[in-house]
Amino acid sequence: MLDNSKEQNTRTLQAIIICIFIALIWSNLNQPPRQAAPAGEQQQQESQGGAAAPAVQVQSSAPQQVTLPSAGQAAKHPSRAELEAAKSAVVNTGVSQVLLSRLGGRVLSLKLQDYKTQLHSEEGLDLIDNPDGTSFPLGLYAGSESDERVMYSLVSINGAPASEQSPVVTVPQGSTASLELKGTLPSGSEVTKKITFRGGSYLFSVDAAVSRRLPDGQALWLEWAQLFPASAESGRNAVPHITLLEPSGKIKQVGLSDVVEAARGFGASKWAALGNLYFMSTIIPLAQGSNTVLGREGEVYFAREPGGSESGRFEVYSGPKDYKMLQYVGDYHLERSIDLGWFSFLALPLLWLLHYLYLYLHNYGMAIIALTLIVKTALLPLSKASFASMKKMQEVQPEIKALRERIKDPTQLNQEMLALYQRRGINPMGGCFPIAIQIPVFLGLYNALSNSIELRHAGFALWITDLSAPERLEMFGIGVPVMVLLMSASMIIQQWTTPNPSADPQQQKMMMMMPIIFAIMFIVYPMPAGLVLYWLVNNIISITQQVYMRNTEKGSVYMATFVVSMLTLAGGYILTLI
Numbered sequence: 001m002l003d004n005s006k007e008q009n010t011r012t013l014q015a016i017i018i019c020i021f022i023a024l025i026w027s028n029l030n031q032p033p034r035q036a037a038p039a040g041e042q043q044q045q046e047s048q049g050g051a052a053a054p055a056v057q058v059q060s061s062a063p064q065q066v067t068l069p070s071a072g073q074a075a076k077h078p079s080r081a082e083l084e085a086a087k088s089a090v091v092n093t094g095v096s097q098v099l100l101s102r103l104g105g106r107v108l109s110l111k112l113q114d115y116k117t118q119l120h121s122e123e124g125l126d127l128i129d130n131p132d133g134t135s136f137p138l139g140l141y142a143g144s145e146s147d148e149r150v151m152y153s154l155v156s157i158n159g160a161p162a163s164e165q166s167p168v169v170t171v172p173q174g175s176t177a178s179l180e181l182k183g184t185l186p187s188g189s190e191v192t193k194k195i196t197f198r199g200g201s202y203l204f205s206v207d208a209a210v211s212r213r214l215p216d217g218q219a220l221w222l223e224w225a226q227l228f229p230a231s232a233e234s235g236r237n238a239v240p241h242i243t244l245l246e247p248s249g250k251i252k253q254v255g256l257s258d259v260v261e262a263a264r265g266f267g268a269s270k271w272a273a274l275g276n277l278y279f280m281s282t283i284i285p286l287a288q289g290s291n292t293v294l295g296r297e298g299e300v301y302f303a304r305e306p307g308g309s310e311s312g313r314f315e316v317y318s319g320p321k322d323y324k325m326l327q328y329v330g331d332y333h334l335e336r337s338i339d340l341g342w343f344s345f346l347a348l349p350l351l352w353l354l355h356y357l358y359l360y361l362h363n364y365g366m367a368i369i370a371l372t373l374i375v376k377t378a379l380l381p382l383s384k385a386s387f388a389s390m391k392k393m394q395e396v397q398p399e400i401k402a403l404r405e406r407i408k409d410p411t412q413l414n415q416e417m418l419a420l421y422q423r424r425g426i427n428p429m430g431g432c433f434p435i436a437i438q439i440p441v442f443l444g445l446y447n448a449l450s451n452s453i454e455l456r457h458a459g460f461a462l463w464i465t466d467l468s469a470p471e472r473l474e475m476f477g478i479g480v481p482v483m484v485l486l487m488s489a490s491m492i493i494q495q496w497t498t499p500n501p502s503a504d505p506q507q508q509k510m511m512m513m514m515p516i517i518f519a520i521m522f523i524v525y526p527m528p529a530g531l532v533l534y535w536l537v538n539n540i541i542s543i544t545q546q547v548y549m550r551n552t553e554k555g556s557v558y559m560a561t562f563v564v565s566m567l568t569l570a571g572g573y574i575l576t577l578i
Helices: 005-028 039-048 080-085 230-234 323-328 344-361 364-378 380-395 397-406 410-424 432-450 482-497 505-524 529-550 557-577
Strands: 056-058 066-068 088-092 096-101 107-116 124-126 139-142 153-157 168-170 176-184 190-198 203-210 220-227 241-245 251-254 264-268 271-275 279-285 291-297 300-306 311-320 473-475 478-480
Touching (some): 088 176, 107 311, 139 190, 220 311, 311 323, 364 380, 380 529, 380 557, 397 410, 482 505, 482 529, 529 557
Parallel strands (some): 088 168
Antiparallel strands (some): 056 066, 096 107, 153 176, 203 311, 271 279
């Protein structure tokens, strides 16, 4: 059983490294391409043409069965020119600026004032970029009727009659402002939309009502429509996704290929979120057991949530995926929309520590360096145990080689190797076990850095002006990934300082090739600069620790770790001053 145990030890270590590598690359690959609707559905849609499609019945765990309007029903959507021509209201909450159109009571623009479109841009990021002639957010459906062509009147602001045709409403921090819109549906029913904004918040509420109770099985539905262009799937930060929080508390990720060009029920959920890595828009129905409906029209995807048969109340969040902020916008568990992976129990405290360090260092690059140093110091006992085990395995390689040359019987060879390990106090798997324990910490830290919106457009030093994007230093018109090359060089040095418990030349070559493979893959699938910075600092400290663990006469590895950590932190600070 113990024959070739040293090779098993090395292969296990290689497998661990390769698994980490695959996890990193997989998280940066694009989502699968969208799939067209099945041929039968396409033919059905084509045969319907522009006529109103029959309602779709969807059953769920909701207390009542509801009738849904089909996505294919509508006449031609109003053009953007028509929407903009309708007298509009502008609401400034201090963190976002919302442009409302009276035609359909739709949101034409929602600009985030603290988040810019691009690095060094002064223009706020607009979360609504729907093409002309498509649906816009905040659509209301009363049974099979839509308010898309309803010309609303702005009847009041904060309960007082609205005196201006196109008011600009500013909502101070801690205050609220309510805009009440009234109109008439094609059936003659009066419809009311009351939108309440909160100062300093990305959360607002929508109260909708109709003058006549809808037939049994029908309800008021609120819709959020958002553009998910196919081109966005090629960019890591912009890859779109849809997330549902089920009543059980389980998060459900819906692939874009599962959303067809029709209204399709996806079961009961507490909310539906449409967004990307850093931003999202979410409808939170306050009715119990609400049944989420998803659909799309071309590249515009929509989520609908129901209210009651006469009225409905909804909360809407449209803003950044800031973990701490999402925790405090209400008891809706919106922070669950941030995917921190299997090791979220480790990623969360690391994310908190990163934010805490930033409060003192005022630079997220410096905070990443400090966080890496803290983690490496905390894991030093495990690193020492792993290093000592691999060093012992390396020391007995000549004796194991002699045993193999002398003993040809596998059973006897296993017995002799077991006896040798027992005499030397060696556990063949002792080098891998401490490393395996560290993997959850590594992946937790990776997920924390990957999902931190604070790194978006956050600079570090010199040419590294955005820690959420791949770094490139322009040299003679060519972008050179300097940190990736430094990281690869540090990996090669780290390999030289790590004891190799195997005498197999092929395995030794494989281990030495890993840094080159990583460098190539990091260039082909670029990682955010913040992650590369973490890995580079991690390697620098690992090299220091291994040198001092290999040569104990040099001094204490703990003292060496402390000194090099302080020098690394000081070096990073000096770079920020250049």
